[in-house]
Structures are given as structure tokens and as C-alpha cells.
Amino acid sequence: MVDKNIYQADRETAWCPGCGNFPLRTALADALAELDLKPEEITMYTGIGQAAKMPHYIKVNGFNGLHGRSLPPSIGMRVANPEMTVIVESGDGCSYGEGGNHILHNIRRNPDIIHLVHDNQIYGLTKGQASPTSLEELRTPVQTHGVNAEPLNPVEFAVGMKASFVARSSVGDREHLKEMIKEAKKHKGYALIDIFQPCVSFNKINTYQWYNKRVYKLEDHDPTDHAAAMKVAQEFGDKIPIGIIYREEKPTFRDRIPYLKDKALVDRDVEVEDLKFLIDEFK
Amino acid sequence: MDFNIVIAGEAGQGLKTVEAMLTKTFSRHGYYLFSTKDYMSRVRGGHNFMQIRISDEKVEGPDEGIDLLLALNEESVEIHNSEMNEDGTILSEVESDKDEMVYIDAKGLAKEVNPRAVNTVFVGAAFKIMGLPTDQAEEAVKEHFAKKESVVDDNLELLKQGYQAVDQLYNLKDLGEKEDRMVIDGNSAVGLGALLGGLSYYTAYPMSPSTGILHYVASKQEELGIVVEQSEDEIASINMALGGTYAGMRSMTGTSGGGLALMAEGVGLAGITETPIVIADVQRPGPATGLPTRTGQGDLLFAVNIAQDEFPLMVLAPKDQEDAVYQTFRAMNLADKYQIPVIILSDQFIGDGSKTIPVIDTSDMKIERHLVDPAEVEGEYKRYKFTEDGISPRAYPGQLKDNIVLLDSDEHDEYAHIVEDAETRDKMVAKRNKKMEKLAAEDLLEPEYTGPESPEYILVGWGSTAGPLREGRKILADEFEIGHLAFNDVWPLPTETLEELASTEAKLVFVENNAGAQFDRLVRSETGIKADYNILKDDGRPFSGQEIYRRFKEEVSK
Ligand SMILES: Cc1ncc(C[n+]2csc(CCOP(=O)(O)OP(=O)(O)O)c2C)c(N)n1
Ligand code: SF4
Ligand SMILES: [Mg+2]
Numbered sequence: 093m094v095d096k097n098i099y100q101a102d103r104e105t106a107w108c109p110g111c112g113n114f115p116l117r118t119a120l121a122d123a124l125a126e127l128d129l130k131p132e133e134i135t136m137y138t139g140i141g142q143a144a145k146m147p148h149y150i151k152v153n154g155f156n157g158l159h160g161r162s163l164p165p166s167i168g169m170r171v172a173n174p175e176m177t178v179i180v181e182s183g184d185g186c187s188y189g190e191g192g193n194h195i196l197h198n199i200r201r202n203p204d205i206i207h208l209v210h211d212n213q214i215y216g217l218t219k220g221q222a223s224p225t226s227l228e229e230l231r232t233p234v235q236t237h238g239v240n241a242e243p244l245n246p247v248e249f250a251v252g253m254k255a256s257f258v259a260r261s262s263v264g265d266r267e268h269l270k271e272m273i274k275e276a277k278k279h280k281g282y283a284l285i286d287i288f289q290p291c292v293s294f295n296k297i298n299t300y301q302w303y304n305k306r307v308y309k310l311e312d313h314d315p316t317d318h319a320a321a322m323k324v325a326q327e328f329g330d331k332i333p334i335g336i337i338y339r340e341e342k343p344t345f346r347d348r349i350p351y352l353k354d355k356a357l358v359d360r361d362v363e364v365e366d367l368k369f370l371i372d373e374f375k
Numbered sequence: 376m377d378f379n380i381v382i383a384g385e386a387g388q389g390l391k392t393v394e395a396m397l398t399k400t401f402s403r404h405g406y407y408l409f410s411t412k413d414y415m416s417r418v419r420g421g422h423n424f425m426q427i428r429i430s431d432e433k434v435e436g437p438d439e440g441i442d443l444l445l446a447l448n449e450e451s452v453e454i455h456n457s458e459m460n461e462d463g464t465i466l467s468e469v470e471s472d473k474d475e476m477v478y479i480d481a482k483g484l485a486k487e488v489n490p491r492a493v494n495t496v497f498v499g500a501a502f503k504i505m506g507l508p509t510d511q512a513e514e515a516v517k518e519h520f521a522k523k524e525s526v527v528d529d530n531l532e533l534l535k536q537g538y539q540a541v542d543q544l545y546n547l548k549d550l551g552e553k554e555d556r557m558v559i560d561g562n563s564a565v566g567l568g569a570l571l572g573g574l575s576y577y578t579a580y581p582m583s584p585s586t587g588i589l590h591y592v593a594s595k596q597e598e599l600g601i602v603v604e605q606s607e608d609e610i611a612s613i614n615m616a617l618g619g620t621y622a623g624m625r626s627m628t629g630t631s632g633g634g635l636a637l638m639a640e641g642v643g644l645a646g647i648t649e650t651p652i653v654i655a656d657v658q659r660p661g662p663a664t665g666l667p668t669r670t671g672q673g674d675l676l677f678a679v680n681i682a683q684d685e686f687p688l689m690v691l692a693p694k695d696q697e698d699a700v701y702q703t704f705r706a707m708n709l710a711d712k713y714q715i716p717v718i719i720l721s722d723q724f725i726g727d728g729s730k731t732i733p734v735i736d737t738s739d740m741k742i743e744r745h746l747v748d749p750a751e752v753e754g755e756y757k758r759y760k761f762t763e764d765g766i767s768p769r770a771y772p773g774q775l776k777d778n779i780v781l782l783d784s785d786e787h788d789e790y791a792h793i794v795e796d797a798e799t800r801d802k803m804v805a806k807r808n809k810k811m812e813k814l815a816a817e818d819l820l821e822p823e824y825t826g827p828e829s830p831e832y833i834l835v836g837w838g839s840t841a842g843p844l845r846e847g848r849k850i851l852a853d854e855f856e857i858g859h860l861a862f863n864d865v866w867p868l869p870t871e872t873l874e875e876l877a878s879t880e881a882k883l884v885f886v887e888n889n890a891g892a893q894f895d896r897l898v899r900s901e902t903g904i905k906a907d908y909n910i911l912k913d914d915g916r917p918f919s920g921q922e923i924y925r926r927f928k929e930e931v932s933k
Contacts, residue, residue: 121511154791161614168618172576363742
């Protein structure tokens with residue numbers, strides 16, 4: 093196990109005091125340390141939002157790209173370097189709203205990545221508008237009489253798509269969250285963890301208390317049973333399950349490109365001379 | 376000697392097969408050729424045609440009059456009748472006693488052998504009419520159907536029957552195969568340039584007329600062990616490609632105007648994160664869906680101004696299929712050298728058209744990655760280290776021991792951490808802009824000037840109009856002292872040659888495949904120099920040399 097201080101997860105942040113992002117960062121650093129990964133062995137891809145600032149607040153390789161676009165750049169690393177641990181991390185708005193199309197298609201690709209969604213059921217950075225997971229009764233400066241759409245249940249969506257690993261956790265239970273991250277790392281394929289992360293500044297409904305009162309740890313649930321997983325995934329009310337909801341071993345994105353074998357394309361070293369046969373084909 | 380063949384019919388009739396066989400055969404007979412496609416955005420029906428112009432000299436663009444029309448349906452006869460040259464010939468299944476009409480019962484002949492190979496009857500007949508033997512055509516048939524061996528014999532038989540069914544009318548000669556030439560379409564040329572440049576990861580979403588690049592590089596992926604991934608949309612295309620570069624691979628994407636519009640924010644991301652990327656935009660007329668299968672040069676100002684605010688960017692336009700190979704290769708090196716996005720403005724005219732070109736000469740082609748030498752990194756790595764020329768040593772994750780590589784789309788400091796202070800912002804903007812200065816000083820291609828020393832007129836063009844302009848100038852040169860200035864690099868704009876020429880008495884005639892004289896506007900805003908005349912065309916079709924001649928007489932010299 094590496095020393096968790098190596099990730100410098102105590103850096104100064106622009107997060108509000110009491111924000112759920114703090115325990116999330118701690119759980120992440122704890123998990124990485126227990127997984128014995130050095131900062132240079134991890135690459136984190138984020139979008140834009142409060143959550144998406146994570147690579148500035150923890151020391152790992154980082155691609156802090158565009159709002160909604162945290163997933164697409166991560167695929168290249170799966171092609172370039174199979175050894176690298178890849179984490180995609182962003183907010184609920186970034187992952188499920190602006191980036192909705194990418195999550196859909198990357199569940200289909202099943203790249204070996206960990207996708208951590210800080211689900212605070214609100215747009216934090218832009219100061220409190222509804223996100224795709226906001227509850228209908230949420231009132232905001234835009235949603236003045238409540239949200240004009242039903243909330244997305246991302247876990248149900250992902251299980252419905254048979255994403256190869258779907259979990260839910262909550263920053264209210266750091267130990268649980270740490271274990272979920274470690275499980276996601278162990279899983280070969282796309283691993284989504286939707287993480288309840290209270291936004292103390294803008295979401296006055298989904299508070300620490302709101303989550304703590306509702307979440308319960310799954311026991312005796314067989315995550316490989318899709319029908320059972322679907323049922324659990326639909327539970328979202330007075331009781332909300334946390335834990336691994338669905339898991340299925342299936343071919344990853346790389347597995348579907350058999351000629352790559354265990355080659356890291358980043359090591360591909362070609363000279364024009366080696367490629368001249370391509371020209372001859374047009375003669 | 377110049378001979379122009381048009382193959383016309385409806386989508387789904389197999390025009391491409393006919394063209395492929397004719398093209399191969401003419402090449403083997405030692406002819407230079409230039410072929411263009413005029414097709415509709417549909418899979419069946421409509422009217423499509425392909426033009427193959429052959430000559431014993433280099434050909435640079437399409438021709439207007441038709442010498443031999445292969446009309447695969449009756450409608451094609453009516454449509455192209457008025458374009459026939461005086462001693463032109465129409466080969467069709469239409470019975471007629473007109474002099475120029477040659478009848479062939481292609482379907483009848485094919486019915487006895489293989490009804491699906493009906494087009495091969497036309498091919499055989501065409502070679503007889505032109506006076507060429509069928510030996511090379513037979514080889515072309517064998518190669519073309521190599522994967523469907525069962526039909527080779529049927530096609531050879533129908534080739535022979537077509538040949539026997541008509542009389543010889545022209546006297547084309549076998550010029551002997553030339554080893555130093557090749558035939559390539561512009562989309563494959565862009566793909567080839569990229570592959571020679573060490574492309575390892577290509578991500579794109581299909582869009583006419585750029586799909587040819589995607590198909591070509593995908594056809595090589597297994598052999599080369601590289602990855603070509605069809606993205607879920609063009610926003611993903613560019614963000615995926617940028618992730619590929621970040622991970623340490625040469626990466627690229629390609630699209631047409633609509634897709635480029637979706638990529639806009641991603642190009643800015645490449646700019647501020649200083650991530651090298653090459654983007655091929657194979658232009659078609661717009662806006663929105665526009666004319667999906669036709670040509671145009673309407674994306675110039677959009678490409679140059681592609682994203683909000685300012686960042687170093689290069690835009691270049693290949694002049695033809697040969698140039699497309701070299702320019703794409705060059706674009707990959709320059710993107711890496713300056714850590715910038717480079718947009719290649721090709722178009723449907725180049726992309727779908729094929730041309731005989733000298734075999735690509737690789738002797739000056741060298742892949743230059745410009746990655747940091749890990750031995751030179753001391754202490755904590757700064758991705759955006761301030762340097763004299765603005766270029767910071769670039770590393771990829773995992774390359775440096777005990778060091779991480781961080782990129783950021785927010786304004787950032789040398790370590791890539793988010794900052795908002797005015798001082799760092801100023802320094803970072805200046806750092807990025809310095810790269811443009813170096814690029815302009817060291818790597819910009821001045822436009823190529825052809826013509827007399829003190830011309831009355833100069834035809835100014837950029838990208839794909841180069842070929843038609845060369846031919847147009849040749850015709851005009853009999854009557855005028857006239858030169859031609861052909862631009863490759865359009866952004867940053869090379870100004871030296873232009874300013875020199877503009878200081879003479881010569882009148883500048885800007886010739887462009889768009890309605891708004893975009894290059895004229897760009898030149899004007901950068902140099903104050905403006906066109907004396909504009910010859911513009913935005914109907915989705917390429918210029919021909921004759922058309923340039925005609926329009927010059929009508930609109931310029933009057
Ligand atoms: C293309 C684009 N549109 C909009 C924004 C503005 N924006 C930044 S973050 C954000 C939403 C943040 O919500 P979420 O992803 O849930 O992250 P949080 O701040 O809640 O962690 C928006 C709308 C942007 N940066 N880029
Ligand atoms: S706005 Fe909300 S999510 Fe963002 S840092 Fe503050 S409390 Fe956390
Ligand atoms: Mg949020």
C-alpha cells in the first residue's frame with residue numbers, strides 16, 4: 093500500500109465548507125492508496141463543474157476537458173496503454189446532462205474505466221439550477237415552480253443498459269464508498285458509481301440527513317442476477333439501496349480489438365520507410 | 376491529346392465498378408487521368424455520373440465537352456446530349472439512327488451469361504470504340520473481382536462480347552505502363568498522408584464527403600495494428616482524438632462542415648490545452664445539410680474563426696490529391712511541433728476525385744513527434760512551462776517517472792492548475808500566441824506563383840482550385856499576360872509573395888468555390904490588399920479550365 097499522502101488530497105480547494113466533495117476526495121485517496129497505485133499510474137478525465145475540479149485537488153495525471161465530455165477522451169488511453177488505471181469523474185449535470193450521449197455509447201463500448209459521478213442532484217458551479225437527477229419538487233431560480241421533467245435514475249438507466257458494473261454509494265458512508273471504488277477498479281470493464289454527494293450551498297432538499305435517512309446497504313443481493321438488479325435499481329424513495337447493484341463480466345472495448353493483444357499503442361514506433369507498402373497499393 | 380469519358384446512370388447501377396475498371400486500365404496504358412464524381416445523396420435512383428478525363432499529358436481538372444458517353448440508362452442520353460463534342464459518341468441501349476449514337480444490347484448479351492455483369496459489356500465496347508486492346512482490361516477485371524472469383528469468367532466473357540459487338544471509332548494508343556505514377560483519390564490521399572505520419576488512432580463519425588478517409592484508414596487498421604473508432608457524434612470524435620494525443624498516440628479526426636461545427640468547442644480545447652490534433656474538413660456546400668455530395672470552399676472563414684476567443688491554429692488547403700498526401704503528413708508534424716490544432720480544408724472535388732500523380736516520394740518525409748526527452752525534465756514537471764518560443768516540453772501520462780501530466784481547459788498556470796489572476800492570464804495568452812509567431816517565421820508555405828514576371832492579371836486561388844486555375848491560365852495566356860498564385864497555407868496567412876505581387880500593376884482576380892469571396896475577405900483583413908475582380912461559383916460543382924477562361928472573358932477582360 094502506498095502512503096495516501098502521496099496524492100496530496102489535502103490541497104486547498106474552491107469547494108464550499110461542508111461540501112460532500114471533501115469526504116468523496118478522502119475516500120478516493122484511501123481507495124487508491126489501498127489499491128497500491130502511484131499517481132503516475134492513474135489518469136483522471138473530468139469535465140467541468142465543481143466535481144470536475146478533482147484533478148486539481150488530488151495528484152494524479154489529469155485531463156480536465158470540456159463540460160459534458162469527460163468520457164470521450166478517456167477511450168484513447170485504453171488503446172494507448174492497457175496498464176494505466178483510468179478514472180472518469182464529473183458531476184451529475186456533466187455526466188448525465190451535457191454528456192448524455194457519451195454515457196449511452198460508452199456503456200456499449202465497455203471500456204475498462206471507473207466512472208465516478210458526484211451526484212448532488214443539482215448544478216453546483218452555475219449556482220443551483222436543476223440537473224437531470226433533480227427531484228420534481230426542487231425549486232430553483234430557473235425551475236421556479238419545480239422541475240418540468242421526471243428525474244433520471246442513473247442506476248436504473250445503467251442497469252437497464254446492462255452496463256457491466258453499476259454501483260451506488262454515498263459520501264455519508266466513506267468506508268462504503270472506498271470499498272465500491274476498489275471493487276470498480278477490480279472489475280474489468282465500464283464501472284459506474286453514482287455517488288450521493290450533498291451540495292450544502294444550493295440543494296436544500298437532498299441534504300446529508302436526507303440521504304442518511306434513506307440509504308441502506310444491500311445485503312443478500314446477487315448483482316449477477318439482472319432481473320433482481322433491475323428491481324433494486326428501481327428503488328428510489330423512502331429507501332434507497334447502496335452497493336453493487338449489477339455486475340456482468342463481458343468483453344471490454346479492448347477485447348473487441350483482438351489484434352491489439354496486450355500491445356500498448358503508445359509504444360508504437362514507426363518510420364515512414366516501414367509504411368511505404370501503403371503507397372505501392374495505389375500504383 | 377485529351378479524351379473525356381462520362382459514365383452516367385442512376386445510383387445503384389454500378390457506376391463505380393465501371394469507373395474502377397476504366398481507371399485501372401487507362402493507367403496501365405500509360406495515360407494520365409483525372410476523374411470526378413457527380414452523384415446525388417441517395418442510394419438508389421436519381422442521376423449520377425462520373426467523368427474520366429485522360430491525356431498523354433498531366434491533367435488537372437474536369438473537362439467540359441464529352442468524347443464518349445457510356446449511358447447506362449436512357450435518361451442519361453437526354454441529360455448529356457447537349458454536352459457532346461462534335462465527333463463525340465454515345466454508347467447506349469437506345470436504338471437510334473443518329474450518327475453519334477452507338478447501340479449495344481448490353482442486357483441482352485448479359486442475360487445469356489450473367490445479368491448482373493451487364494456493365495462489363497459497356498466496358499468491353501468502350502475499349503473497342505476507343506481503339507484500345509482488352510488485355511489490360513482483362514487484368515483489371517481479374518483484380519477487381521479477385522474476392523468474388525466465381526464471377527471473373529462471366530465478366531471476362533462479357534468484356535469480350537462487348538468488344539466484339541461494336542466498331543472501332545477512335546485511335547487511342549497504348550502508351551506503355553509507367554512505373555513512376557500512381558492513381559489516388561483525395562480522401563485516401565489524406566488517409567495515406569496520416570498513416571505515413573504514424574497515425575495510430577482515428578476517430579470519426581460518417582459524413583459525406585469525408586467518409587472516404589474513415590473507410591480508407593479503417594481498411595488498414597488490422598494490418599497496421601492501429602485503432603479506428605466510429606464515434607457517437609463529432610463532439611465525441613474530436614474529444615476522443617484529443618484523448619488519443621494526450622495518451623501519447625498520433626491521433627486525428629475528419630468530417631465535413633456540419634461535423635466541424637459540432638467540433639468547434641473541441642478545437643478550442645486543443646488550443647488552450649495545447650494538444651496537437653489534425654482535423655480534416657472535406658468541404659461540401661452548406662449551411663446545415665446543404666448539398667451533401669457536392670463540392671465547395673465555403674468553410675474557410677468558419678475554420679479560421681472556429682471557436683470562441685483566440686488561440687494558435689493553422690488552416691491549410693491541399694491543392695490536389697498528390698498535395699493532400701504531403702500536406703496531411705506535414706500537418707501532423709506541425710501540430711506536434713507547435714502543439715496546436717491544424718485544420719486541413721479539403722473538399723468533395725479533391726476527396727471524391729482521382730488523379731494520376733507521381734509516386735509519392737518519401738525521401739524528405741520524417742515523422743517528428745517533438746515529445747519531451749524524459750532526461751531533460753528536472754523536478755516537478757510543468758506541462759505549460761514558460762519558454763522563449765512559447766512551446767513547452769510535452770509529455771504523456773506514464774512517460775515520466777514519478778511525475779504526472781495534467782492538462783486543463785480552464786486558464787491555468789505552468790502546472791496546469793486553474794488560475795484566474797490577470798497576470799498569469801496575460802502571460803499564458805502571450806505564451807500561446809508566441810507559437811504562432813514562430814510558426815509564421817519558420818514553417819509557413821508561401822503561395823506558388825506561375826506566370827510572367829510582370830503580368831497584367833493574376834488569378835489568385837487557394838486549395839483545390841489550383842488545378843482548374845492552372846488549366847484556365849494556360850488558355851488565357853494566349854491572349855493575356857497572366858499569372859496564377861496558388862495558396863496552400865491560409866491561416867496564418869503568408870503575406871510576403873502576395874504583398875510583392877500586389878505592389879505591381881497587376882490586377883488581382885480571386886477565384887473561389889464560394890459565394891462570398893471568403894479568401895478575398897481574409898486577405899483584405901490581414902493585409903489590406905483586395906481583389907480587383909472576383910470569379911465565384913457556389914453551385915456545388917468544381918470549376919473547369921474552360922469555365923475559368925469563359926468567365927474571365929465575361930467578367931474581367933470584358
Ligand atoms: C458547454 C458548456 N455549457 C455550459 C457550461 C456551464 N456549466 C459549467 S458546470 C455546469 C453544470 C455543473 O453541474 P454538475 O455537472 O452537476 O457539476 P457540479 O458543479 O454540481 O459538481 C454548467 C452548466 C459550460 N462550462 N460549458
Ligand atoms: S456549490 Fe455545492 S457542490 Fe459545489 S462546492 Fe459548494 S457545496 Fe459543494
Ligand atoms: Mg451536480
